[in-house]
Amino acid sequence: MPEITEQAPATEAAAAPRSLWGDAWRDLRRNPIFYISAVLILFLVLISIWPSLLTGTSPYACDLGRSQQGPAPGHPFGFTTQGCDVYARTVYGARASVVVGICTTLLAALLGCVFGGLAGFFGGWWDAVLSRIGDIFFGIPVLLGGIVFLSVIKGGSIFTVVLLMSVLGWPQIARIARSAVISAKQQDYVQAARALGASTPRMLLRHIAPNALAPVIVVATIALGTYISLEATLSFLGVGLKPPTVSWGIDISSAATQIRNAPHMLLWPAGALSITVLAFIMLGDAVRDALNGVNYSVSAGETLAVLGESGSGKSVTAQAIMGILDMPPAKIPRGEIRFRGEDMLTMSADARRRLRGAKIAMIFQDALSSLNPVLTVGYQLGEMFRVHQGLSKKAALAKAVELMDRVKIPAARSRAGDFPHQFSGGMRQRIMIAMALALEPDLIIADEPTTALDVTVQAQVMDLLAELQAEYHMGLILITHDLGVVADVADKIAVMYAGRIVETAPVHELYKNPAHPYTRGLLDSIPRLDQKGQELYAIKGLPPNLLNIPQGCAFHPRCPKAQDLCRTDTPALHTLGEGRRSACHFWKETVNG
Amino acid sequence: MGRYVIRRLLQMVPVFIGTTFLIFVMVYALGDPVAAMFGDRTPDPATAAQIRESLHLNDPLWSQYLQYMAGIFRGDFGTAFNGTPVAELMGSAFPNTIKLTLVAFAIEVVVGVGLGIVAGMRRGRLVDTGVLVFTLLVISIPTFVTGYLLQYFIGVKLAWAAPAVSNDVAFGELLLPGIVLAGVSLAYVARLTRTSIAENIRSDYIRTATAKGLPRRRVVGVHLLRNSLIPVITFLGTDIGALMGGAIVTERIFNIQGVGYQLYQGILRQNAPTVVGFVTILVVVFLAANLIVDLLYAVLDPRIRYA
Amino acid sequence: MAEPVKAVAADGREPILQVRGLVKHFPLTRGVLVKKQVGAVKAVDGVSFDLYRGETLGIVGESGCGKSTVAKLLMNLERATAGEVFYRGEDITKLSGRALKAVRRNIQMVFQDPYTSLNPRMTVGDIIGEPFEIHPEVAPKGDRRRKVQELLDVVGLNPEYLNRYPHQFSGGQRQRIGIARGLALNPEIIICDEPVSALDVSVQAQVINLMDRLQQEYDLSYLFIAHDLSIVRHISDRVGVMYLGRMAEIGTDAEIYDHPTHPYTQALLSAVPVPDPEAREGRDRIILTGDVPSPADPPSGCRFRTRCWKAEERCATETPELAVPVRFRDEASPAAHPSACHFAEVRDVVGAA
Secondary structure (H helix, E strand, O other): OOOOOOOOOOOOOOOOOOOHHHHHHHHHHOOHHHHHHHHHHHHHHHHHHOHHHOOOOOOOOOOHHHOOOOOEOOEOOOEOOOOOEHHHHHHHHHHHHHHHHHHHHHHHHHHHHHHHHHHHHHOHHHHHHHHHHHHHHHOOOHHHHHHHHHHHHOOOOHHHHHHHHHHHHHHHHHHHHHHHHHHHHOOHHHHHHHHHOOOHHHHHHHHHHHHHHHHHHHHHHHHHHHHHHHHHHHHHOOOOOOOOOOOHHHHHHHHHOOOOOOOHHHHHHHHHHHHHHHHHHHHHHHHHHHHHHHHHHHHHHHHHOOOOHHHOOHHHHHHHHHOOOOOOOOOOOOOOOEEOOEEHHHOOHHHHHHHEOOOEEEEOOOHHHHOOOOOOHHHHHHHHHHHHHOOOHHHHHHHHHHHHHHOOOOOHHHHOOOOHHHOOHHHHHHHHHHHHHOOOOOEEEEEOOOOOOOHHHHHHHHHHHHHHHHHHOOEEEEEOOOHHHHHHHOOEEEEEEOOEEEEEEEHHHHHHOOOOHHHHHHHHHOOOOOOOOOOOOOOOOOOOOOOOOOOOOOOHHHOOOOOHHHHHOOOOOEEEEOOEEEOOOOHHHHHOO | OHHHHHHHHHHHHHHHHHHHHHHHHHHHHHOOHHHHHHOOOOOOHHHHHHHHHHOOOOOOHHHHHHHHHHHHHOOOOOEOOOOOEHHHHHHHHHHHHHHHHHHHHHHHHHHHHHHHHHHHHOOOOHHHHHHHHHHHHHHHOOHHHHHHHHHHHHHHHOOOOOOOOOOOOOOHHHHHHHHHHHHHHHHHHHHHHHHHHHHHOOOHHHHHHHHOOOOHHHHHHHHHHHHHHHHHHHHHHHHHHHHHHHHHHHHHHHOOOOHHHHHHHHHHOOOHHHHHHHHHHHHHHHHHHHHHHHHHHHHHOOOOOOO | OOOOOOOOOOOOOOEEEEEEEEEEEEEEEEOOOOOEEEEEEEEEEEEEEEEEOOOEEEEEOOOOOOHHHHHHHHOOOOOOOEEEEEEOOEEOOOOOHHHHHHHHOOEEEEOOOOOOOOOOOOOHHHHHHHHHHHOOOOOOHHHHHHHHHHHHHHOOOOHHHHHOOHHHOOHHHHHHHHHHHHHOOOOOEEEEEOOOOOOOHHHHHHHHHHHHHHHHHHOOEEEEEEOOHHHHHHHOOEEEEEEOOEEEEEEEHHHHHHOOOOHHHHHHHHHOOOOOOOHHHHOOOOOOOOOOOOOOOOOOOOOOHHHOOOOOHHHHHOOOOOEOOHHHOOOOOOOOOOEOOOOOOOOOOOOOO
8 A cells, every 4th residue: 555644734724623532423413324323212211201292002001801912003013922012012112122222331430440440550459459350250151141140039020120231241342341441541642741741640631542542432332232232131031131121122021932823922022122223233243343444544545645745646656567456456456567577457357467476576665564464575576486387385494494595594494484564674574675685576566674773773775676687687676765874875856746857857956956946946945964054955845645636737736837727737848958858848948047 | 371271260269259159048048948937827836946056057158059060069058948958950851951051152153253253344234234233123122022932933833843841851952042042142242243353354454365475265264263262262252151141031932941940940839949059050160261262362372471 | 970071162151951971762671561671672782972052052963863762862752871961050850840840941942843743722812822821931821922922023933923822833933932932941052853754845944044043142052953964964063863862973063974984974975965066976985785774783893884885803802982083183184073983083074074
């Protein structure tokens, strides 16, 4: 995925305050599933408060003479074995389910937040003791524990059922709360608050709790539906709620044995119960999508809005060449990519696949995430030979070891069986290079190959890359934001801005005499190691959002030389001389300073 | 690795003691085993006292617990209401429940993981929506409702399968109860697999695998599945205990003489040794499954440090 | 226990912060039942330096050298294992409670990651105003809103943005918010831990210029921690180079960059790519071999000896002290600055001279 550094910038005028909760609420309101579940739940809550709104019949007014009879006027769902009105009992049954579900969730969430929160925040002994207590309760499956304990204490009131279910259910929420608190605790903003001298309660309540709450809300909402289902199961088994409480579980239990004679007795309470559970699970799903959606929309923005110096569309272009933009799906609306005279965009998918790795190889920036964490490096290197050359597993491994030797990984033979995370950053990047080199391709595309590395390691890796490139006569496309690295190794340079090439030039000419104001600004804005400069030149403003590229020349809002022409006309890529091109209307003035 | 196993085992000891003690206390301290023996009759005080003495019910609770646990390690779980040793009941009940659990587990793995993979690979398409709606419905309808409905329609109306399971408990007969038992778990497995696949398919190492020129079959089979299924396996492991506990409902519906059936009888007759014995074994199974999952996790994901 | 040294710089300025023998070891534990310590990650292992009023001291080094731990120790976010940090003659490493809170008014921090250092659920006004809530004596209640708006203006953000949330800003703007929060209490010292390394090149320049301006306006002292040697040279008056928990070399920017005497500094400088293709051929490149050793098991003697081309037996047995090397002691040359090497000699690797 193309990486970006700048988020879509807040446009100056618009952008009213938008809190994360507000964002989640907005996402929620756009979700039809939320509306369906909200209407259902509202309805259920209403009838559990005022069941008489829907029926004038009492659920207890029974007439044994009408036992198991079908629908009759005024009794649309028929009668139970005791001769009670099925419709009335179905309506009145909502109260038990809704009350038990909501109360259990609240109590379990309270217990879970307190225990999990304390364990996560204080760690150490608190964590060891509280987590172990949680494990003890977690060790008893809720249904099993419920059956045993309720049968012993001969409960049957809503209060005992709620108490028991939440006592058995809280560890699940506590686990989530604990890890949410731990991850919030490690954030820099908590450190920042401590550095200001904030007290412990302040850090907990103001900084950690609001940020740890979202995942807890998600599990709690989803748990709500399962608690309702659980209460019905317990009542069905005869250990949960007891008559005279009206509960769907009890009615289903007595109806189930009579399913052959009077299926209507089962149908209505079972249907009502299922719809109730469905409503709460749907609410849980919608809430989860909305709360997680906050993160998702940022990363989706990152995928789409490729911008900033380090992500001005270069990585995307490289991936288009590799033909790996299809994960996630992407479209290349026009243009062509020629490799050895053949347009790769019109090739068959299989032919392109065969080119990948064998003729064109790629080195990615983040070697840790770009290598498969659960496979050994020997396997991953050997895979190249097994797939493209059909070597045996053993022969492929031998080749892999040879490659690791080639990129100067010490003790290659024994380290081939190690996993990526067992290597240092520099060694991992060597493995990526070895993988790209495996089949001696004609072209290697290196996407920010050293950005994540320390300078001395960067020097080692660039040195190695240059040496291997010369040895194998490979073409190398180096994608980087580092003007220093470019000056060190490149022959020709293409500068990209907002998804377009704005200047190409041989390396010496570009640095000596840039022909595009963006290039010039970039060169002037970096401090130098070999001289102590004056104030840095800062290109004003921010790189554009690729979803909203300025009209005319994309650089004009930040350009000190911008004229009216630049705001209306997109400049063509003018040819200045041998290998020199610039997409600036005023390239002549720029070159001349 | 050895150190890790030992540590996990040692951590399990307090949890095991705590959990069994909790069950023991609930049943023995809050209930009245002697009164339960006599049902509705009022026991003769002398006899009651004698029984209390013989069952050590006058000792402090922790001492009773120790004696009970000592009995368990000797294979003595006490006697059920009809005088049969609880251990004997277990001998006949557990094989049936294990068979049922195996059938349900197989269905859960094959169908759940299968649906999850299909949906995750085609995220946002029709088949994905279909799987989501299906799992939503399955989760929403409680097991006992699906149980009776399937029994009625498939067992009685269509007569495709026997509505009740015979005493031999053949595997073929367990298909329908297995589907019922697996239902909700299956839906959760499908959802979890879907999320996991959809997340991993966007990862950097999948991009690398594609860039290496691997055929799609291999990208999915070797690189994607292996990583995506790690959380699913965790869930499956912890679910074994839940399945065995959940069998209490399914066994009742299909009249299978398994653990759930015996446990239910024990509860109805308020026979403490039966209840505590069976539940203790189930808890042990649950804890063991958790332990195995932890170890499996460490094997599957080399990034877990054996610290 | 060392007393604060009454050191006075050549130009008569007094140090505002004195660090003496600072050590931070993170214990490594192992054990099935009882955890026993089997070793320690020696993140910081005896670091001393002075920070003068109004100056910028840059600390450079590669990942794992302990520079970020130094920042945390100075902020009391981690407790030092040993050593002292004197602020106005008072050792602040042992402070807690009210006394620590008082010191924190004067030493503030700017964090590296502009995305995680701001609480996403608080408005910008609340984030910048929080220092006033914690230290109510700094600004009376009615005055706070105006103060926050003033701060926003100072760091170059629209004061109207008060009610927005961090995710509505770009990385550079967020870093400005972090700087505003650091300025709120009117501190004397600001510790900057990689403040611009997460930013784009063009945005980096904006933030660096802002920090320069603020230093002059408010007479701030910066401790500027970064791995980018070019930026450190640009902003710093003096520079310290760290390697594996120790200070390898320290001096003015010209002394370090143009006359480095420690082999590690030389290797580090020579590895930095210079954005000038003309310099490509003429440069003296030192490519180090191997990786940085683990701080849990650092080499004896000189920490750098395992990767040093000059290493001799003496380096393994005798730990070189951070002092002006004997051979330069009587010279008035730029080479006469503290360098922890037995075989210190000048080598121009940048190509400036």
